[in-house]
Amino acid sequence: MFKIFRRRRDDELAPIDAEITAFGEALARHTLVPERHAADADLLADYARALDAYEQAKRAFVGDRDREDAADVMQALDEGRHALACVDARMAGRPVPPRRPLCFFDPRHGASADRVSWTPEGGAARIVDVCAADAVRLADGMPPIMTSRHPSPSQRPPARPSAPRAPQRPHRGPGPFKTCPLGVRKTQQAQGTGDREIQLPHREPRAPLVLVVRLHSGPRNTVELMEAGKARVLLKSKQRSRVVEPLPVSGDRHVHVRIESRGAWTAWLQPLDTVPTVHDHIASRGSFVFHYSGGPAIVHMSHADRGGYSLTALTPDFERGPQVLSGKDESYADGHLPGPAFLHVEAQGTWKIRIYPNPA
Known part of the structure; x- marks a missing residue:
């Protein structure tokens, strides 16, 4: 019986796997050479969006059991295909095609x-x-x-008209820190290609914020935060492509960032009410900020790559507080959370966090 269900699952997922492969091959065959279009930020942003969508589709596909589970994969592929169509249009000097949303029902x-x-x-x-x-x-x-x-009530046999309608899976939008949240002012956003220094103004100088920098391509990536005339390195790596850095309460009216990259990048300042709240588990890659709203708990973190990792509690002013746990390379570590807190993940690779209530 298990073999029958596994074969059925494989039959359902095989076409989706083929679509992911076909889109990856389309990206590999594309004639765009980013270095030749360094001055066209919009073109490179669309190309980076296509690459990000391909990676998102591959990640989302892992662990899917059937076609219903793979709905987010199809959404990522649709995003990637539209981005690549925009690249083709810009290279040919045509207007970018309008984005048609996917069917509402499925x-x-x-x-x-x-x-x-x-x-x-x-x-x-x-x-x-x-x-x-x-x-x-x-x-x-x-x-x-x-x-x-699950069929809708209108499609069920008449003999069972009172059967409750099965709940639909909620739509999953972009993950945390993937795109700039709605409501962030244009002046608090920046995008470009190559090396640049940028200044992003605070909306309220006395409020903590989160700095997010996404580097979409390039063999080298460096991000530095300029504070009191000194540079603090937030990222210097060939593998990592994202910075999520908590910014404490400050009297400064601007956040000064220095970016070194041969590819396209985007940056923005994100308010605290857009930071994800975690109740029991979360997984991501690289640096991250989240809010835990529960009571005393044990936190377990596993890290799947080389390099160090840590979880640090932040003070109400978003300064670094006590370190909850730390480790190195492919390993795991445990720590204790006394109660609600904003937490900062610093990691080189992929990680998972699980939180277990601990009333004692």
Whole structure:
């Protein structure tokens, strides 16, 4: 029986695996040479978006059990294909193509072809983007195509009209610190290519913030934070491509950052209310900031690459507080959290954190 289910799972996931491979091959065959377009920040940003989407699709695919689990993979591939289409348009001197959202009812239906009015059972009418097939079905008074494992109430047999509607999987947007959050002022964002010094203004000089720098390509990456005329190195690596650095309360009106990279990069200042809150587990790569809102707990951190790693509690002013745990290379470490806190992860590679309540 286990072999039957595994074979069914493999049959469902094989086409998606093939789509990931095909998109990777399209990126490898592309004629773009970033060094020849160093002055075109928009072109390089689209190319970096395509590369990021490919990596996200590969990561999201790991551990998927069926096509429903792989919905986020399809969303990442759609993002990557649109980014690559923008690259082609910019290189040819054409306007970039408009972004068509995926079908509202299931991203595996592909890009939307129409916007229609739809009224969910027991809800209010709303305008949604749908694929061509669902647009026709809704126009004919039929329910949309449901390709998930759970049919909607309108598709169940009449003998069971009162069966509750199965909950839909929530839409998963970009992960934390992947893109600049909504509401951040344009002046607190920057993007470019190559070496540059930037100054990002505080919205409120007496409020702590999080500095995020994403380096999209290039064989060398260095990020330095200039403080009182001195440079503090936040990143100097060929592998790491992201900085997430807590900025304490300061009277300075600007955050001064020096970036050295041969590729494209983006940077922004992120307010604390956009930092993710973690209740029991989280996984990522490189530096990170998150908020733990629970009571006393044991925290377990595993690290899957070479290099050091640590977890540090931050004070209310976002200064470095007590170190919760630390380790080196491929290993794990445990620590104790006395209660709610903002926490700063410093790591070279991929890591996972699990938090276990400890009332005692």
